[in-house]
Amino acid sequence: MLSSNPTSHFLTLKNRPVVANSGETKAGSLKLHYWEWAGHQPTVLFCHAASFHGRCYDPIINNALHGHHVIALDFRGHGRSQQHPPPYRFPWFGEDVLHFIETLNLSSRNLIGIGHSVGGYALTYAAAIAQQRLFHSLLLIDPVIIPRSIYEHENIDKSTTDYVLRRKNQWSSVEDMISQLEKRGTFSKWPKDVLRNYCIYALDNNCKLTCSPEGEASIYQSGVHPDTNIYPLIEQSKHIHDIPIQIARILPGESVLVLDQSPTAPDLVKYFRKGKDLLLESSKHLFPMEQPNIAIKLVKDFIRENQ
Template identity: 70%
Template sequence: MVTSLTRIFQRMPSTNPSSRFITLPNRPIVQANGETTQGPLELHYWEWKGHQPTILFCHAASFHGRCYDRIINEALHGYHVISLDFRGHGQSQKHPPPYRFRWFGEDVLHFVETLNLSKNNLIGIGHSSGGFALAYAAATASKRLFQSLLLLDPVIFPRTMYEDADSAMFDLSFILRRKNQWSSVDDMISRLEKRDTFSRWPKDTLRDYCTYAIDENYKLLCAPEGEASIYQSGIQPDSNIYPLIEKSKFIHDIPIHIVRASFGESANPFDWSVTTPDLVKSFKRGRDTQLKNSRHLFPMEEPDIAIDSVRDFIKENKQIFSHL
């Protein structure tokens, strides 16, 4: 009887996530004078207690770990979920630009190793740059880091774009002009819901974003300058993940499901997929799904589609879940 009650208790989820911090040693940090030095990096993450496997959720650039609450609460209810705030985002440590794209992947690898998350049959779900970071971590790890990965329109471009980064870069001036100060969370919501990008978001998702995107003075936590530097770095040669995937000893053992957004003609760079169509060919156990009429930010704009994708992902990997 005691054993049965213990098992039931262990599988009960927490209704609200806990806020946690961890310090990673010897990480690259940009100083005020522009110099990059090695030092401690404090990362923040949200933790929903629940049963194994542990699921690590990684967000898109300029967002944070609470943008996906609806997906986590509906598709992953009852599981042990960790949603990370990348450096420069949410409550994690900030530093002056640049923010190198590969640092996010390295941070994920160090984060997983420091918390020893792989012991809990770790599953990774990442959107946009979060998908890149998970793939980077898996490709560079000295052992098999994940049991399975779900990459939601990951920022992994065709190889040729990394070789000609200057011609591939789009105008980032609109990001630098972005408003980053409000009078309240409600003020932020009322302004953003009128803008094209955010007008398509459900109200609860927009509120989740706004609530955790600003500090106690209602200033944007991910500064426009930092966001712009992330996009600039994402297309540079040192963000080319293909050689790392090819050399990896372990990523090809991992089932990887890529869910891509649609391609379009819109002038808004967030309206089309940022994932090369043939990415699936880079993974021996890869699977590819392209959505119809869905934009890059579909997890926020159409959370029900993302929820279905996550639920299908769990079913695909039922052999990992069944013995727990």
């Protein structure tokens, strides 16, 4: 079952860090876009992975969350949200999520967060810095919350993101993008409806990627920067430890920047008082795209346990 015709909305956040064309970061207005599926409580806030957007998860939303009120956010620089020159920093995504929730006045009693990859980090960051409990519960799908030692030493070679800068940025049409990606690498493993949705909403009106290769590379580089270290925020948080948090991760590997392997710290669960850890041994980081049926079951089980 594909899209149930969610509605499109824009929301402006005030006093957010925005990078100007000059490269200078200033406080300003940030226009975010989100998709909304009408339905009953609880509200489910879905946050996507880097270079993706809110419509990449339609099969999961429409099957596992059918009838629920669902909001799928486009992060800054993604989908229909405001773009700016890089860098795009991990903490900004988390702060944006917090301001977004506060602006919409979403109640923690009826708010469930589901985040994949960077989306999992952003939800956790928002919950950690909030001045009150932000969520009823959280599902973190292979979140980019890396081992603490990597943040503290930042010992990853930034050249490992050079492949991102070689991505094709300009396409002649959506169909051109689909026809080329369906033969290429991990995209060839995606169901056709998932790939089509990704391509449709990843391009602007001029068939250019909304998340540019330079922007995507800056996100990956920020992911291992010491300023992204979320562990002190979790430890100091007054409210995140009241939130039941389910971590669903794949097998770890030698590099946190290889998408076949998990970036998630294997011991992440120990930092959450109400944390649970689930290891998916036969999946890869992008399994919500490659194996949506696994993600659908995961979300269904989580919602059933956290009604």
